[in-house]
Amino acid sequence: MTHSQHQDHNPELETHTSPLPAVDAHSTSVTYGENTVLNDVTFAVPSGAFVGIVGPNGAGKSTLLKTLVGIIEPSAGSVHIYGINPSRSRGLVGYVPQSESVNWVFPVTVWDVVMMGRTPSLGAFRYETRDDKHAVMDALHRVGLLHRKDDMIHSLSGGQRQRVFVARALAQDARVLLLDEAFGGVDVGSQYELVAVLRQLCEEGQTILLTTHDLANMARRLDMVLCLNGHLCAWGPPDEVFTPDVLEELYGPHVVSAGSSYTI
Amino acid sequence: MDVISYIIEPFQYGFLLRALAVAVIISITCPLVGVFVITRGYGFMGDAMAHSIFPGMALALIAGLSPWFGMLPAALVFAFLIGFLIRKTGIEADAAIGILFASLFALGIVMISIWGSNVNVNLEDILLGQILAVTESDILVTLGVTILTLVIFAGYFKELVFVSFDPVGAEVAGIRVAWIDYLLLALISVVVVVTIQAVGVILVLAMLIAPAAAASLAANKIFHIIGYGILFALIASIAGLYTSYYGNLPSGASIALASGIIFAIVAIVRRRIS
Numbered sequence: 001m002t003h004s005q006h007q008d009h010n011p012e013l014e015t016h017t018s019p020l021p022a023v024d025a026h027s028t029s030v031t032y033g034e035n036t037v038l039n040d041v042t043f044a045v046p047s048g049a050f051v052g053i054v055g056p057n058g059a060g061k062s063t064l065l066k067t068l069v070g071i072i073e074p075s076a077g078s079v080h081i082y083g084i085n086p087s088r089s090r091g092l093v094g095y096v097p098q099s100e101s102v103n104w105v106f107p108v109t110v111w112d113v114v115m116m117g118r119t120p121s122l123g124a125f126r127y128e129t130r131d132d133k134h135a136v137m138d139a140l141h142r143v144g145l146l147h148r149k150d151d152m153i154h155s156l157s158g159g160q161r162q163r164v165f166v167a168r169a170l171a172q173d174a175r176v177l178l179l180d181e182a183f184g185g186v187d188v189g190s191q192y193e194l195v196a197v198l199r200q201l202c203e204e205g206q207t208i209l210l211t212t213h214d215l216a217n218m219a220r221r222l223d224m225v226l227c228l229n230g231h232l233c234a235w236g237p238p239d240e241v242f243t244p245d246v247l248e249e250l251y252g253p254h255v256v257s258a259g260s261s262y263t264i
Numbered sequence: 265m266d267v268i269s270y271i272i273e274p275f276q277y278g279f280l281l282r283a284l285a286v287a288v289i290i291s292i293t294c295p296l297v298g299v300f301v302i303t304r305g306y307g308f309m310g311d312a313m314a315h316s317i318f319p320g321m322a323l324a325l326i327a328g329l330s331p332w333f334g335m336l337p338a339a340l341v342f343a344f345l346i347g348f349l350i351r352k353t354g355i356e357a358d359a360a361i362g363i364l365f366a367s368l369f370a371l372g373i374v375m376i377s378i379w380g381s382n383v384n385v386n387l388e389d390i391l392l393g394q395i396l397a398v399t400e401s402d403i404l405v406t407l408g409v410t411i412l413t414l415v416i417f418a419g420y421f422k423e424l425v426f427v428s429f430d431p432v433g434a435e436v437a438g439i440r441v442a443w444i445d446y447l448l449l450a451l452i453s454v455v456v457v458v459t460i461q462a463v464g465v466i467l468v469l470a471m472l473i474a475p476a477a478a479a480s481l482a483a484n485k486i487f488h489i490i491g492y493g494i495l496f497a498l499i500a501s502i503a504g505l506y507t508s509y510y511g512n513l514p515s516g517a518s519i520a521l522a523s524g525i526i527f528a529i530v531a532i533v534r535r536r537i538s
Contacts, residue, residue, distance in 0.1 A: 069436045070436075071435050071436060090436070090437070090438050093436070095432070095433060095436040096433075097430060097432040097433050097436075098432075101430070101431065101432045102429065102430050102433075103303065103304065103428060103429050103430070103431075105303055106303045106304075106425070106428050106429040107299070107303065107480065107484060107485060107486045107489055108425060108429050108486065109485060112425070112486075113429070113430075116422075116425075116426050116429075116430070116433065116434075116437070117437075119422050119423070119426055119437055119439070120437050120438050120439075152484050152485070165433075168433075172437070
């Protein structure tokens, strides 16, 4: 979907100046069969915010992201991306999947991966226009990987791979970026590079939500933190959210002693 | 006899020219789907498809029809069935596919054993291929099916790559991942059917996997892998035909063996270089 096409859905939509929240979840619940994975989650992310979603395994972090991109329907409540239902806002939302769900041995180049962001907008037999190529080039430039465009994706480090996927979301013209386990398989040095790129994109008006296990490295770099454990435990700026009570609710009492020594 | 006449001599015979035509066609299609087969770990499924098609083929032969009438529908049914098993049962899919393929293959052998003698069917030809026996109508069907496969492949190539590389990202991008996966399995199954003519049910993997696997050692980018794969498959099938002609050896086994040897050579050369 091209940018002009999502404007067809909503001609008023100007994401940079939109008074609408970039992401708006209202009493959202998701159930699989009899399991309630997300229960009555409400939050609103302002445009341009850099948000971390933290919580233990099985807390519903990935489910929340998949609900925001529209591949899982909430069983109750609603989610909106700039006021649009996710099933109709696909081009607006870019998604960086968990590293484990990607088939890294598949023979694609960095360029091919970023061009995938243009797939829905390509024409018959998927002919790539000059606009498509320009968008891919621009996206790679923004994440600082244009010089690696002809390399095979599997030859890149974990952090570089994540940046390639971020570039794919940019090439797609996404305004909201969702990263699932953004730091899985990414060493600490590369984490800083990745975060610097993401931070810069937020300055440019992107809204970014990422899920992570890594509280200590991330907390002070985020604008807002959403603590999830099936339900919403806490939501706000990191120094307000990471209290011993919230950490205990998230990870159990044994983490709190470690949490008290960690500075935000 | 000089070298030129040595090369030309076999192709004075119509049956060898027809064999060559089919060999060239499968040398193009096998590496094309082969890249997806090896990178998605579908080797076992490719083998299962070939074996599962057997009873369909046997039924057509016993009924006195062209084997195509049994093979093509059987291939599509099993592509769907295997796709369903992969999606629904996860890790247990291997066991389910294994049981299905062994049972159906056995059923085919029993059918041929009971009724095959009445219709003069040679079990060995089916199992090991008989490319020297292809008729003009076989070539036409092969060509038709192959052109259709290539057109569909070209039309959905980007989606096939996207889904194979990053299924979750593809789903988010609005691609119907399940549909594309079924399409890929259907394409593989059709290529398997065409390949059975040349190397038989048992040796299908020699053409489906070996050239693409050798190519993936020789090149990195997907189009280069497909290109090298086609080259290796052509060399294997032509070398196999010559070996079969001059050595008076079974054609299917000769082609499969040539394919295996090419893989071994590429693997050794690659190891030497790196």
